[in-house]
Amino acid sequence: MNALGRYLRDRCKELGLTSSELARRSGKSRQTILSAGTHGGGLPAIETLVQLALVLKVHPLRLMQLVFEDLELPARQQQAYRQRGDKSAFVADVTIPDGHPVMVGSTFTKTWAVQNVGSVPWEDRYLNCMDDELLVMTKSGERLVVAQRLRPTVQQVAVPYTAPGAIVELSVDFRAPDAPGTCVSYWKSHHADGRLCFPKAVGLSCCVSVISSRAAGDELG
Structure with missing residues (x-):
């Protein structure tokens, strides 16, 4: 199972969906979804990712990121380093769970809880933003942003020393x-020299629903 497959499995559990229900609502066969979430199954079509994202209530770019997670270029892979016995596990969204509504132009703090479930203490590590601007060029040469982005106040957050078994909370202002x-x-963890700590891990993400003041008023009303 690849990164996308693991995410589909976990997200369906969160929403109480079975694989059959996911297939029915997205209009995709179970075989198509299984192939997309399996190593060697080939690249899923963008239309498939969009339909799955609508059912799972996440942005299609989130699923695309997971697809590319398993397609790192050789140069990027050479910068990764996985120490034997070094493992991490996501514990919880302490603040701002996936899909949480936030006002346009507002600022907020996202906090994740992560546990060191390996035998190697974490030191001299950083959580780095992995976002890239998605742009297209029009025929007239105009640069257009494909998707709105969250703007973190920093691109890097220091990970405190974390002993094996300990849980650490990491926060970013957006x-x-x-x-x-x-x-x-x-976001993904890096060593001080820039190498990825967990090259095959999905990493951490902050997914929010940005709403207007009018929409917020409708919800309250």
């Missing part, structure tokens, strides 16, 4: 974009 939509920010 500013929401000025237009409504679903936004995702993606």
Whole structure:
């Protein structure tokens, strides 16, 4: 099972969906979904990812990020380093769970809880933002942003010394974009020299639903 497959499995559990229900609602066969979530199953079509994202209530870019997670370029792989006995596990979204509504232009703090479930203490490590601007060029040469982005106040957060078995909370301050939509920010752990700590891990993400003041008023009303 690849990164996308693990995410589909876990997200379905969160939403109380079976694989059959996911297939029915997305209009995709169970075989198509299984192939997308399996190593060697080939790259899923963008239309498939969009339909799955709608059912799972996440931005399609979140699923695309997971697809590319298993397609790192050789140069990127050479910068990764996995020490024997070094393992991590996601514990909880302490603040701002996936899909949480935030106002356009607002600032908020996202906090994740992560546990060192290996035998190697964590020291001299950083949580780095992995977001890239998605742009397209028009025929006239105009640069257009494909998707709205969350804007973190910093691109890197120091990970405190964390002994094996300990749980650490990591926080990042964000500013929401000025237009409504679903936004995702993606983060991964690095050593001090820039190498990835867990090259095959999904990493941490902040996924929010950015709403306008009018929409917020409708919800309250």
